[in-house]
Amino acid sequence: MRYAIYGLVVVLIVLHQDNWLWDDTRLIFGFMPITLLYQAGISIGAAIVWFLATKFAWPHHLEEIAQDSPAQETGETE
Amino acid sequence: MTQLVIIGIYLGMLLCLGLFSSRLFKGTSKDYMLASHSIGPFLLLMSIFGTTMTAFALVGSSGEAYKEGVGVYGMLASSSGIIHSLCFFLLGIKLWSWGHKHGYTTQIQFFRDRLESDRIGIILFPVLVGLVIPYLLIGVMASGVVISSITEGAFESSFAAYDYGIPPWLGSLVISMVVLIYVFFGGMRGTAWANTFQTVVFMILGVVTFVVISNKLGGLEAASNAVLEKNPSKLMRDVAPADRERYSERYTSWVTMAKYNYVTKVAKTLTLTPDQKEEAYQAFKPRMPNWQTKAQAVYAAKNKLYELTSEEINKAMLIQDDRVMPDPFPEKWKMGLMTHHDLKEYPRKANAEKEKSMLIFGGKIGHPEKDLDPNDPSKGKKWTIKKARGVYRASNWAPDAPHPMSKLVFLTYFFVPLSVGMFPHLFQHWLTARSAATFKLPVVAHPLFIMVVWVPCVLVGVWATSATLNGAPMFPPHFPANAVLAAMVKKMTSPVLAGFLTAGILAAIMSSLDSQFLCLGTMFTEDIVVHYGGKDRFTDQQVVLMARLFIILIVAITYGFSLLEPRRVFTLGVWCFSGFSSLFPIIFAAVYWKKLTKAGAYAGILVAIGSWLYLFREAGYALKPNYTFLGMMPVATMVVCSAVAMILVSLITKPPSKETMARFYPED
Numbered sequence: 156m157r158y159a160i161y162g163l164v165v166v167l168i169v170l171h172q173d174n175w176l177w178d179d180t181r182l183i184f185g186f187m188p189i190t191l192l193y194q195a196g197i198s199i200g201a202a203i204v205w206f207l208a209t210k211f212a213w214p215h216h217l218e219e220i221a222q223d224s225p226a227q228e229t230g231e232t233e
Numbered sequence: 234m235t236q237l238v239i240i241g242i243y244l245g246m247l248l249c250l251g252l253f254s255s256r257l258f259k260g261t262s263k264d265y266m267l268a269s270h271s272i273g274p275f276l277l278l279m280s281i282f283g284t285t286m287t288a289f290a291l292v293g294s295s296g297e298a299y300k301e302g303v304g305v306y307g308m309l310a311s312s313s314g315i316i317h318s319l320c321f322f323l324l325g326i327k328l329w330s331w332g333h334k335h336g337y338t339t340q341i342q343f344f345r346d347r348l349e350s351d352r353i354g355i356i357l358f359p360v361l362v363g364l365v366i367p368y369l370l371i372g373v374m375a376s377g378v379v380i381s382s383i384t385e386g387a388f389e390s391s392f393a394a395y396d397y398g399i400p401p402w403l404g405s406l407v408i409s410m411v412v413l414i415y416v417f418f419g420g421m422r423g424t425a426w427a428n429t430f431q432t433v434v435f436m437i438l439g440v441v442t443f444v445v446i447s448n449k450l451g452g453l454e455a456a457s458n459a460v461l462e463k464n465p466s467k468l469m470r471d472v473a474p475a476d477r478e479r480y481s482e483r484y485t486s487w488v489t490m491a492k493y494n495y496v497t498k499v500a501k502t503l504t505l506t507p508d509q510k511e512e513a514y515q516a517f518k519p520r521m522p523n524w525q526t527k528a529q530a531v532y533a534a535k536n537k538l539y540e541l542t543s544e545e546i547n548k549a550m551l552i553q554d555d556r557v558m559p560d561p562f563p564e565k566w567k568m569g570l571m572t573h574h575d576l577k578e579y580p581r582k583a584n585a586e587k588e589k590s591m592l593i594f595g596g597k598i599g600h601p602e603k604d605l606d607p608n609d610p611s612k613g614k615k616w617t618i619k620k621a622r623g624v625y626r627a628s629n630w631a632p633d634a635p636h637p638m639s640k641l642v643f644l645t646y647f648f649v650p651l652s653v654g655m656f657p658h659l660f661q662h663w664l665t666a667r668s669a670a671t672f673k674l675p676v677v678a679h680p681l682f683i684m685v686v687w688v689p690c691v692l693v694g695v696w697a698t699s700a701t702l703n704g705a706p707m708f709p710p711h712f713p714a715n716a717v718l719a720a721m722v723k724k725m726t727s728p729v730l731a732g733f734l735t736a737g738i739l740a741a742i743m744s745s746l747d748s749q750f751l752c753l754g755t756m757f758t759e760d761i762v763v764h765y766g767g768k769d770r771f772t773d774q775q776v777v778l779m780a781r782l783f784i785i786l787i788v789a790i791t792y793g794f795s796l797l798e799p800r801r802v803f804t805l806g807v808w809c810f811s812g813f814s815s816l817f818p819i820i821f822a823a824v825y826w827k828k829l830t831k832a833g834a835y836a837g838i839l840v841a842i843g844s845w846l847y848l849f850r851e852a853g854y855a856l857k858p859n860y861t862f863l864g865m866m867p868v869a870t871m872v873v874c875s876a877v878a879m880i881l882v883s884l885i886t887k888p889p890s891k892e893t894m895a896r897f898y899p900e901d
Contacts, residue, residue: 167315171307172644177637178471180461186453188468188695191303195688197311201680205318209673216900217330217669 157212163204171197234387236723237399239732240380240739244411247743250427251415274674277666280425281675282682283432283744284658285317287368289806290686291439291741292375295721296714297803298694300858302467304638305694305803308646310687314680316650321676324654325663327824329672331897332664340660340820341760347823347897349889350831354760360816360842361657362753362787367809367855369749369791372742373405374805375715377795379742380404382719383735385617386601396617397600405795408739409788412746417781424747425665431740436685438737441730442722443689446696449725456696463699470638483632484573486527488550493530495549496539503539505529547571554631555585573634580856590618590625597621619716627709642861645869652813654820658752690718697721714803753787754780804858807868808849815841815871818879826883827894833883841875 173193181189297305328343337343340361341354377400384398392400399407415427450456457468465473496503505513513532514525533539541549544567551558556579559566566575591598597605599615606612616624653659666672697717700707702724708717722734758780763771771779819837822829848867852860862870 164315164319168647171311171315171647172640173307174640176469177640178469178473180465180468180473182454182457182461182468186457188303188457190469191306191688191691194307194311195684197307198314198680198684201311201314201318202677204315205322205680206677208322209677213673214326214669217326 160204160208160212163207167197167200167204170200235728236383236732236735237387239729240383240736243736243739244407247411247415247427247431250430251418274671276425276429277662277671278675278678278682279429279432280665280744280748281321281659281662282679283428283435283741284662284748285313285653285656285745286432286435286683286686286741287372287745287806289371289803290683291435291690291738292379292715292718293371293803293806294687294690295694295697295718296716298467298691299697299708299712299717300633300714301638302470303691303695304470304643306687306691307470308638308643309649309807310683310691311680312647313650313653314683316647317653317683318676318679320651320654321663321672321679324820324824325659326669326672328660329663329666330669335896338661338664338759339756340655340657341756342764344819344823344834345764347889347893348829348831348834349893350834353831353834354764356835356838358756358760360838361655361756364809364812365657365749365753366787366791366794367805367812369746369788370794371806371809372746372749373409373788373791373795374401376408376739376742377401377403377405378713378715379719379735379738380408382619382716383723383731385619385723389600393600394618396619402796405792408743409746409792412743412750413784413788416747416750416784424751425662427747428744431744435737435741435744436682438734438740439686439689442726442734442737443693445730445734446693446721446725450696450700456700457692459699459701460695466635467695467698470643472635472637476635480632480635484634486531487553487631488546489534490527490530491549491553492539492541492546493526493533494553495545496533496541497529499549499552500545503533505533505538543568543570550576550631551579553629555581555589555629557582573631576631580853586622586625589629590621593625594621623709623712626711630711632710636859639861639864641864642866645866648814648866648868648872649807649810650814651817651872652810655813655816657756658748661752661755662748693718693721750784750788754784757783805855807866808852808855811866811868811871812842812845812849814868815845815875817872818876822879822883827898828883828888829879830883830886830888832886833879833881836882837875837879840878841871844871844874 171194173190176190176193179189183189183192294305294310328337331337331343335343335346337346341357344353344357345351380399381395381401381404382398384404385396386398388397390397392398395401416424447453447456450459460467464476466476493503497505509532510525510529513528517524517528517531544562547566547570548558548562550556550571554576556576559579594616597616598618598621599605601614601617603615604610604612605615663672694717697708697720700721707724708720712720718738719735722731722738726734758776762779763776816838819829819834819841822837823834848862848871849855851862852867860867
């Protein structure tokens with residue numbers, strides 16, 4: 156699953172290079188430049204991919220390694 | 234004055250927050266530096282986001298969008314949404330677990346262990362501190378500019394040389410002092426709290442700014458349509474034919490003016506008679522101040538009243554654009570004509586704009602609330618020094634040439650956000666996390682938060698290119714990019730709201746400065762004082778004191794730099810980030826490549842910083858905003874060079890010991 160996530164990240168990077176919108180001045184919804192809207196969509200896409208990463212590719216073993224360590228100290232801030 | 238009072242109250246609240254969090258301070262250096270690993274998901278998200286979104290995000294993004302258009306968002310915001318979270322995911326969690334396990338506080342401690350090199354700190358410490366300084370400079374410089382712009386006319390008679398507002402040097406000084414005080418009292422715990430509070434403030438006030446400004450511009454549609462009509466290139470990354478034609482006309486007219494000024498003021502071979510001047514005025518439609526000279530220039534050119542050689546025309550253009558005259562004058566420019574691009578290769582004279590604007594418009598300058606002519610209020614108010622300089626630039630300098638955004642430059646901008654992998658202050662923030670799971674929220678929400686802050690800022694910056702106030706353009710050509718956001722806020726909102734919105738902008742700036750200040754102190758004490766001086770030589774209190782003294786020293790150096798010639802916040806930010814990005818291969822390899830050797834890491838660091846210094850110098854120390862190397866962002870070359878050096882040297886040198894490998898990769 157981890158590799159699928161990396162694959163999605165590569166897809167996002169490829170989609171980010173939106174050469175086809177280079178000279179497009181269209182305003183979507185009457186005010187939003189299409190380039191800006193598209194790139195904002197990339198930001199939303201990134202959030203979705205990273206959400207999937209936390210669900211399906213999270214390195215839980217690192218948590219266990221840290222918990223076993225003597226250096227850990229607890230305190231409450233939140 | 235209202236704005237000043239609101240800003241003062243806000244800064245007072247921050248100091249109280251620092252004092253309050255100091256009551257929770259456990260008195261140990263570990264609590265001071267890492268808040269005892271107690272930070273939960275929300276505080277981690279807000280402190281990481283607040284730290285990465287500095288003046289660069291608000292002042293820089295709006296200013297850069299004003300200059301370059303909407304493509305700015307794709308260049309750094311959406312790419313950062315992907316790459317920052319990737320770094321949190323790939324590096325942050327892993328480094329947190331090792332930091333937690335082995336008790337690290339700084340990056341250098343990790344590198345020492347991983348590379349089995351006690352002396353890595355000697356090379357890495359000055360490199361990291363040296364790169365943090367331009368990062369601090371962005372915030373210190375921008376805070377002064379913002380406060381100065383917003384408080385213009387606040388005083389009746391003080392600070393006349395600064396348009397009766399707070400001077401930038403004083404604004405920068407006050408902000409630095411406030412951040413220093415709350416960092417000193419609160420340490421990392423205070424910083425995390427202040428960051429969270431300030432991030433909430435600037436996100437909310439950012440949205441309010443956006444709504445207020447768009448309403449003042451006649452609504453979202455009207456604001457964007459004005460850009461479509463007047464500056465369509467700002468809505469895309471290419472140049473619209475209409476903008477190209479407009480520029481061509483303006484440039485031709487500017488060259489005519491330059492030639493006329495040369496023959497009448499430098500060569501003194503032409504003087505129009507009163508009759509000729511009258512004829513010139515009759516045929517000319519007045520537009521900008523100083524239009525009479527333009528009318529004479531057009532008349533003289535049309536009637537072929539002078540003749541100039543190529544050398545003289547080139548000199549005329551250099552003089553008109555306030556460029557330094559090359560000495561000796563290059564042979565090639567004695568024969569052929571310079572293009573606008575050639576012209577820009579010569580730097581502008583440092584004080585020409587300041588001195589000439591005072592000479593021409595000195596009589597109009599005064600308190601912005603007082604009438605130009607007390608007997609005739611219809612003549613308007615007195616000019617600020619900023620306005621006089623703006624009018625001088627607009628009526629004398631060559632028009633800005635529209636330029637498309639290169640696809641290769643856009644692509645290679647992807648290397649810039651890799652910098653978060655090596656930000657020392659972010660490393661420290663990562664270590665404050667309570668658990669690995671704490672990272673989940675920051676990883677997911679970071680791209681969305683970037684979007685919420687950057688989209689409105691980019692739109693406001695683009696709208697500024699075509700905004701009008703009382704029928705006149707709000708920003709004359711060559712308006713300083715750093716001041717766009719503050720000027721929009723001041724001109725388009727009420728004093729009370731302007732005060733709150735400025736507090737929001739300052740919140741974004743301070744929420745980065747605090748982490749950077751704290752991190753510098755931590756690095757100095759942990760990596761230099763304690764490591765080389767001996768662990769038991771100093772008490773915890775002494776360590777904290779030394780951290781504070783070092784922070785003051787670095788802030789003083791940065792403050793000194795902020796008084797020099799200002800750079801575009803965005804350009805300076807990109808150079809700073811590029812330096813950190815060039816070190817990314819080292820941290821990535823240290824985490825994921827077991828064959829990385831000590832010599833390989835040294836080679837990578839030296840090549841990274843060497844290439845950064847060389848290219849930074851070539852770019853005129855950030856004075857050339859559109860500098861590229863091999864047609865790409867310079868950062869691409871730096872990252873590739875450092876990676877190649879690191880890999881090649883690692884492959885031919887002795888790998889780390891089995892003990893070290895077992896320490897970091899026990900699963901093998």
